[in-house]
Amino acid sequence: MALIDLNKREIHCKIVYYGPGRCGKTTNLFYIYNAVSEKYRGKLLTIETRGERTLFFDLLPINLGKIHGLDIRIQLYTVPGQSHYRATRKLVLKGVDGIVFVADSLRKRREKNIESLIDLKNNLKEYGLKLEELPLVFQYNKRDLINANIPLLTIEELENDLNKDLKAPYFEAAALKGIGVFETLKEISKRTVKYVARKYIFNQAHKRAQGGVL
Ligand SMILES: Nc1nc2c(ncn2[C@@H]2O[C@H](COP(=O)(O)OP(=O)(O)OP(=O)(O)O)[C@@H](O)[C@H]2O)c(=O)[nH]1
Numbered sequence: 653m654a655l656i657d658l659n660k661r662e663i664h665c666k667i668v669y670y671g672p673g674r675c676g677k678t679t680n681l682f683y684i685y686n687a688v689s690e691k692y693r694g695k696l697l698t699i700e701t702r703g704e705r706t707l708f709f710d711l712l713p714i715n716l717g718k719i720h721g722l723d724i725r726i727q728l729y730t731v732p733g734q735s736h737y738r739a740t741r742k743l744v745l746k747g748v749d750g751i752v753f754v755a756d757s758l759r760k761r762r763e764k765n766i767e768s769l770i771d772l773k774n775n776l777k778e779y780g781l782k783l784e785e786l787p788l789v790f791q792y793n794k795r796d797l798i799n800a801n802i803p804l805l806t807i808e809e810l811e812n813d814l815n816k817d818l819k820a821p822y823f824e825a826a827a828l829k830g831i832g833v834f835e836t837l838k839e840i841s842k843r844t845v846k847y848v849a850r851k852y853i854f855n856q857a858h859k860r861a862q863g864g865v866l
């Protein structure tokens with residue numbers, strides 16, 4: 653849940669990495685954790701995993717430094733992608749401020765990507781939120797497998813399947829090698845901080861206007 657603390661001059665935002673099972677959400681967080689200096693990151697919490705499958709969520713707090721004198725603190729979450737953890741995904745989405753949708757480039761995962769995006773929209777709806785109104789970035793992951801002779805979806809196909817109407821920015825990535833990981837994080841952070849700041853200013857103005865009437 654976004655929080656702006658003007659006394660401490662801090663903004664806190666929640667960004668959720670969403671997407672089908674095994675698309676590479678946790679891999680993104682591991683890469684970020686290993687690449688960011690201790691000064692700018694908290695502990696990486698991986699709450700319940702079996703093998704490499706997330707069963708509840710991962711959480712990594714990072715500090716992006718200052719913008720306009722405010723400390724930007726971001727909490728990165730991942731959801732468990734496997735279909736039967738829908739209730740957990742909904743729980744993790746509570747209070748979300750920005751979303752990275754990680755899609756799997758493997759051709760055989762095409763339907764799973766589409767299903768996961770529908771699942772995301774349905775879960776948001778239950779909180780009265782619309783995907784098109786939230787900060788959103790797509791990450792088309794596992795592009796490195798193009799060299800392994802494994803059938804991959806083209807970027808055009810991924811865009812057409814997932815982002816035709818949303819028209820959100822997208823990044824090609826190979827999260828295991830860190831390619832596209834920080835580009836994705838930078839874009840979603842920028843959009844999320846802007847969104848949270850705007851919402852805050854709007855709410856303050858609304859409160860003042862209401863105070864004026866009473
Ligand atoms: N080749 C390749 N493999 C990747 C890439 N990103 C992730 N993987 C592999 O894909 C598998 C699943 O990655 P995870 O990050 O655990 O996937 P997840 O989305 O967190 O999966 P769930 O927790 O089940 O939702 C692991 O074996 C990763 O090493 C990538 O860019 N390229």
Ligand SMILES: [Mg+2]
Pocket residue numbers: 677678679704705706730731732733
């Ligand atoms: Mg995971």
